[in-house]
């Protein structure tokens with residue numbers, strides 16, 4: 502830990518052009534604290550900067566241009582369940598901001614663990630051979646039902662929050678419906694598109710990853726940005742094993758689904774993604790198309806290079822799932838070296 506702490510503090514003091522004397526003093530203070538207690542506490546300033554660095558280091562993220570603008574909410578002092586529940590619901594309200602989404606992270610005490618993959622997500626139910634809702638949520642929905650939650654059984658039931666403090670019993674909390682902003686999907690040129698009764702939630706808030714800064718680990722540090730349209734239109738609503746909506750969209754457009762070579766899937770995919778971007782914009786909810794996101798990522802690469810920093814990335818994640826070769830990302834390699842601070846995977850707590 503001492504080495505990781507030293508490395509982090511070195512970056513922090515150098516990049517923030519702080520006084521080397523202060524750096525030396527802080528290192529001695531941290532070394533002493535580790536000696537005495539086996540760990541150390543980050544100042545708010547170090548936590549704030551470390552969380553932003555973790556985003557900047559996220560190889561799979563195309564949205565990193567805005568890494569400096571993230572709002573960091575320090576909730577490390579909270580350990581009572583009611584306060585944790587309130588802090589989670591406050592994150593959703595604050596980040597949603599009536600649609601003008603604010604990239605935000607809330608950092609909890611290391612003993613807290615959130616069971617949700619995302620704070621807002623739809624339930625998935627196995628009904629005989631068919632699946633209602635989001636198949637990605639099957640296992641988590643079963644945990645919610647085991648803990649007494651009952652959904653309505655619709656394809657868009659918002660799941661409750663489940664979190665745990667240390668080894669205490671997990672706590673299950675319903676999210677007040679007025680806190681959850683959703684976007685009903687319509688198409689600018691196809692009025693019948695609304696007959697599909699499709700919608701999606703506005704704010705993606707990842708709550709299953711661990712934040713690591715200077716050797717300190719925070720298993721509960723939910724973070725949000727805004728969506729890139731393809732995540733909803735080319736994956737969540739399009740994948741056969743998810744909401745599988747391409748045939749229904751193709752029916753609407755009266756496309757010939759008999760032959761693959763009619764490219765009916767590709768035409769349905771484009772119109773579904775047009776509908777997602779149109780609906781979010783029309784309802785005043787932040788979203789980015791995959792072309793603009795790639796242009797912003799190019800600006801991030803240039804900005805980092807000017808600062809003398811190498812951009813690392815995971816090519817297979819950085820290319821968008823739709824028309825990838827129309828972006829610059831597709832046509833260059835990326836160094837997938839892992840840096841710290843970082844967001845890390847951790848095993849499911851259930």
Ligand code: HEM
Pocket residue numbers: 552555556559561562563564565567571604605606724725726727728729732789794818844
């Ligand atoms: C501001 C708007 C943002 C956009 C448009 C954006 C976009 C994306 C997209 C499209 C992915 C790939 C997701 C997938 O394929 O399932 C991704 C991954 C990721 N993003 Fe961003 N992002 C944004 C903000 C953030 C923020 C604020 C953080 C953290 C502070 C973040 C951290 C990550 C991480 C850790 C991954 C990889 C997740 C994994 O390994 O499962 N992103 N991002």
Ligand SMILES: N/C(=N/c1cccc(CO[C@@H]2CCNC2)c1)c1cccs1
Pocket residue numbers: 705706707724725726727728729732
């Ligand atoms: N737009 C986003 N998209 C994602 C970012 C990270 C992860 C995910 C979901 O990843 C799942 C696991 C692999 N694909 C789906 C989506 C953001 C969520 C939180 C901040 S930005």
